Amino acid sequence: MSEHKALILDETRKYHLDTQNDGGFVPGVSEIWPSGAVLDEDDRVALVEAALTMRIAAGHSSRKFESAFARKLKRRKAHLTNSGSSANLLAMGAFTSHLLEDRRLVPGDEVITVAAGFPTTVNPILQNGLIPVFVDVELGTYNTTAKRVEEAIGPRTRAIMIAHALGNPFEATEIAQLAEDHGLFFIEDNCDGVGSTYDGKLTGTFGDITTVSFYPAHHLTMGEGGCVLTANLALARIVESLRDWGRDCWCEPGESNKCLKRFDYQMGTLPEGYDHKYIFSHVGYNLKATDLQAALGLSQLAKLDSFVDARKRNWRRLREGLDGLPHLMLPEATPRSDPSWFGFALTVDPDAPFSRAELVEYLEDRKIGTRRLFAGNLTRHPAYINQPHRVVGDLVNSDIITMQTFWIGVYPGLTDEMIDYVVSTIQEFVGART
Incomplete structure (x- = not known):
């Protein structure tokens, strides 16, 4: 680290401490928020250090966070997104990919979910032309049950997408077994439940795909941000394509010909050798996060x-x-x-x-x-x-x-x-x- 950079980061740490003018809690006067980010001097330093690199798009910090977060949540692959809502959109959209052939979801297929929840668990179902099937929840746990889910399975049911309510796990083992028995895709919305366990296993490890949010209210924050995680490498590849404009190439932005086959592909009706960086195999989005967000996420992940x-x-x-x-x-x-x-x-x-x-x-x-x-x-x-x-x-x-x-x-x-x-x-x- 250069002397100048070290000085900037040292001053950043001092600045953070100077701004912490906590006059103490005054009952009835001090705000008690229901949720919020907990940020310390390490988080501020992480943001400033990332800014000094001027890597403003997704880059080294993003890849480092994805790898560390996947290990933490015991999944093989993690893909960082610009929000938890986007993570849910990508998760649901992945199951409509042509790469899944006969198993892909098509408009009119049904997805079981709960009526008492947050819109971003349900919106991706409708946004992909699918039909939400609503079931009730239990008072006290505020989750649905495997029995309710089983009763909702019909001839057009193809998937289940449920969130762990307020971090309280639903019956994940049983619902995962239902999905397997009936050949259904299973998405765990784990945005509220990072670190929760059911039957001794982390939530987010039961479904085909799981999603996480890094909005300030959640367990970790990047300000905005989210993540899609899976143990299935084929699904991970689909998620990456959908997130990154729908392109077929897997090289990082700024990389060229990492696969050594950049000009050797022929896909669709394109001419032989068309630049693989500009071949698109999905109707996708641009839902990536930035390295600034990832740098904050890495600092938060340590806590x-x-x-x-x-x-x-x-x-x-x-x-x-x-x-x-x-x-x-x-x-x-x-x-x-x-x-x-x-x-x-x-x-x-x-x-x-x-x-x-x-x-x-x-x-x-x-x-x-x-x-x-x-x-x-x-x-x-x-x-x-x-x-x-x-x-x-x-x-x-x-x-x-x-x-x-x-x-x-x-x-x-x-x-x-x-x-x-x-x-x-x-x-x-x-x-x-x-």
């Missing part, structure tokens, strides 16, 4: 285990503090799971002497941030009312979630003092109304 521990610790502190409080359903881990929690869900009993809205207003007035359990019942939103879909069974619990459920934070930026204030505030509210 993943401590982030996961903090999320679990904060969730337990909330769970123990609120245990036994009347009129509130507290969250439960799915049996045989160890969640890396994204949030702490609370469902107000419909017969309670107070409403969800009143409790949320009370918390928000005291600077305690809340969020709905994402979209609630997606089938009730204007975006989906006139979209083709199928519903199996009733969606009673999804409707209850729409009306009665919200969640509060457990992210690593929260302190014990903050968690205890949240607990005492909820106790105070409920106690005054019962």
Whole structure:
């Protein structure tokens, strides 16, 4: 490292420390966010160091992150994207590739998913001309069950795409077995659950493809960003092509003729020897991330285990503090799971002497941030009312979630003092109304 660069990075570290003017937590005044990024001086230095290289597109840091993240999540390949939403779009799109021949998904095929979730798990189904089949979830775990999924399998069902709700694993072993038994593709949306386990295995290792988000609310952040991971090299190659404009070439930008066959290909009706860097085998996108994002991701990845521990610790502190409080359903881990929690869900009993809205207003007035359990019942939103879909069974619990459920934070930026204030505030509210 040059002396000048070392000086810049040293000053960057000092600058970060100088800007940390933490006056301490003041109950009712200091904001308690439900989610957020936890960034330290190493993260700031990583960004500045990446900027100094002036490698502004995807490059060395991106490849290094993909390799490290794939090892961490026990998958063979990882492809960095510009968002978790894009990761889901690529994951679903991969199964429509002509390279899968007779197994490829075609418009009108059905994909089983849940009604109570986030739109980006469902949107790629519709965006690829496929039909979402909605099933209900369980209150408490906020996940669906293998039984519900099995009941939804019909003659046009070709795939399953489900997210681990708030980091709480669904019955991944059982659903993976259903997919295998029925010849279905299985996509795990692991955007909320990095570090969670089910049956002792990491979530994201059960499906054919898994996706992750690096939005600031999630376990790791790049500001924006996402990732598609798989153990299947053929699927990984399809994802890479779709992500990178749909091109057939696998050379990195800036590389030329790494395969030593750049001018030896004949594909489609192109002339013999057409430059492979400009042959396109898929109708793709440009959904790559940048090296600046990847540099931040590498710095964040070093802290993943401590982030996961903090999320679990904060969730337990909330769970123990609120245990036994009347009129509130507290969250439960799915049996045989160890969640890396994204949030702490609370469902107000419909017969309670107070409403969800009143409790949320009370918390928000005291600077305690809340969020709905994402979209609630997606089938009730204007975006989906006139979209083709199928519903199996009733969606009673999804409707209850729409009306009665919200969640509060457990992210690593929260302190014990903050968690205890949240607990005492909820106790105070409920106690005054019962």
